[in-house]
Amino acid sequence: MANIKIRNTGERIEGYQNVSKFLEDQGVLYEHWDTSKLPAQLQENCKINDEQKEQVLSVFEEEIKSLAGRNGYHKWDVVALSEATPNLEELLKKFEQVHVHTEDEVRAITAGNGIFVIKGSEELGYFDVELEAGDVISVPVDTPHFFTLREDRQVVAVRLFIDPSGWVAHPVQDPQFTGSN
Template identity: 30%
Template sequence: MSNLKIFHDGEPENPQLVVESKAAMAVELAKAGIRYEQWQATKPLTASPSQEEVLEAYAQDIDRLKREEGYQTVDVVSMQPDHPDKAVFREKFLDEHRHSEDEVRFFVEGQGLFTLHIEGQVYEVLCTKGDLISVPANTAHWFDMGPNPHFVAIRLFNNPEGWVANFTGSDIAGRFSRLEN
């Protein structure tokens, strides 16, 4: 189940607000400049859909975001609990970092925990099937797929080269929750 927890950045054990309604999550995240919305497939997907099937099922929303935000590149990424390099991939995203472009993810299946550090607040956003999150360019954040990752996600990029991280050097990510799946 998707949820949002908002903390003061110095109090990782005491959320100031916990939100479980997706509509209320969208409102709270919008206040911080974060796009959060839900998408529905326009056609059923097979049990193990190809990238083409996934992109076709969500083409209307993908095209809308490309028009609105100018995204140039779209792909589908997946991670399963039996992936031999899952621990390496998990570790890659756990430290606070920024990107020079938006980080846009739509969860076709599974889940992931995006944590954003904005103006003294920490926003933990557990995204699940049907959730889109867009972390604006230059927003400090980290991502946890958990020790047993399971997700299929659509990614949209402004930069045809894709995802480039600039790590902040802060240890804040280690003080907040991890996704335990």
């Protein structure tokens, strides 16, 4: 389950109910999928091929269609990052810049881990959402954020889009943001 770290105070929020309430108050959708539904060879496996990515989509078809139906997403795919990804370090550097999108950024982690750093209310500032397999999050449109990996440096995530061609990162220069880690 996800945990929260508030950057300004170092405060941590843990436990599904507390995390859900915190994220709801910040306007961030948070759900949980049952990753034990995945076949054994896909559980905690982040070095997957295209065929296995399709398998992930088919295992979670019902959850994807439910989320898409509620929020108007029309396309979905699977992204996998690990030490097998060429230029992983360069990619991560590119990710770790505060930006916004013109649509929600929806990610369902199906293996590995990830962190979304998101700008909350003015008084709260930035907070980290530490995600593990099963965590599903939607960063709302126009909300400054970035994504990075945790120590294991690997993740598999389902991405849902209204229109993938509109899903472009627009960098934000935010004086409130004081560092990537």
